Amino acid sequence: MTFTYEYPRGALTVDCVVFGLDEEELKVMLIQRDLPPFEGQWALPGGFVQVEESLEDAARRELQEETGLDRVFLEQLYTFGNIDRDPRERVVSVAYYALVKLSNHRVHAATDARDAAWFGVHDTPSLAFDHAKIFSLALERLRNKLRYQPIGFELLPKKFTLSQLQHLYEIVLERPLDKRNFRKRVLGMGLLIETDEVEQDVAHRAARLYRFDERKYRRLVKAGFHFEL
């Protein structure tokens, strides 16, 4: 079966920059292409948008199919539409970035992808298409967003210590932060709930666990508040 139009139409794809947090590093998920063009090269997970699905649905579906990731934080980044960004034909790509709790998700390479793996953001191989550009924009966006919106929690387990959270900020922003000032700010925000649990199996004093008060956050955003961390 084929589909015919009066004027030529480019193809539409989505690409996802998936960030995860390892113990010591910010990582990005890449897949190794199993088909031409750029066969064997690493690339961002993504693929064609089907005609009866929304852009975000397409992004989630591709993530699921290619990397097994599910129910992640996902936000639109930018749309890339240079005419020769794909050697085959005109392809416009809507890029998304995603944040996942690395601990939850063991990667399994899947359809379309020879392999899927996490790379340190400073240790990425050369990427297919204009994906290096997409990736660097995503990293920049993540850093900016982290400053003024509480999205860091998306990279941590549900319950986390303040040290873990600070560590996350230090890794993403790539600079050390003062412990007392950090705790002051982050608690002063009023979006963390202190649980009655502490971390387990550590060889030193155990830290209290907190969780993010997502309900309160949603309520405040709806009411027009802006958050600056």
Add this chain to the structure above:
Amino acid sequence: MTFTYEYPRGALTVDCVVFGLDEEELKVMLIQRDLPPFEGQWALPGGFVQVEESLEDAARRELQEETGLDRVFLEQLYTFGNIDRDPRERVVSVAYYALVKLSNHRVHAATDARDAAWFGVHDTPSLAFDHAKIFSLALERLRNKLRYQPIGFELLPKKFTLSQLQHLYEIVLERPLDKRNFRKRVLGMGLLIETDEVEQDVAHRAARLYRFDERKYRRLVKAGFHFEL
């Protein structure tokens, strides 16, 4: 002549939210549709992306064709891809917003558009498609951007007084600003060049004219500076 593909393909459009500054109000440029769907209704200027032009090129071309606007500040806003946003078929639209110096550009309605006109941003008619959503996102983006990037100059003539600039900020942000604090901040930024001219034909003390130091701005941005106004 027709074009045939193996899978169905949606259409791709660009839509532009064009802002201009009147004496007393922030305005948006709308066109009245001359063709179905939504014939006769007001809409954002925009149209189909051709297969051999980039997204930004398409936006500039449509602006030129439909409103006669040329060489404007243009930046990508967001991509809208809900499956039923166009009653005819699947259409994904990449939205841009533009800032123009209203004084320069007299509007002339043009091809595809029955009419083109400026509307106060609080006085817009009901819009075709999901254009109301696009418009309100653009307005929000403009306000946020104005806070931390010096883009306001795009709405003013090349040479302007500090009062005009303050007035612009007050109109866009919809709140009064303190004259002395405003001048302190804006001059402290170091991106304004004092000319040796003053405004003409005013019935009171004439104010000094300034211009935006675009070179310096570009240089600093390249060097990684961030600007907060």
Add this chain to the structure above:
DNA sequence: TTACTTAGTGTTTTTAAGACACTAAGTAAA
């Protein structure tokens, strides 16, 4: 019991933002 590691906690200093009112310069009208 001692050494080691990370958790947890306030105060001071510095910097940026906000509030606030008068004089200067020009035009227009009496």
Add this chain to the structure above:
DNA sequence: TTTACTTAGTGTCTTAAAAACACTAAGTAA
């Protein structure tokens, strides 16, 4: 030419936020 009117232009004080800074507490391991 004097006077009234309008907008330009200018600094200081107050307040709030950010940054700098060091010790004690609690637990584990040797």
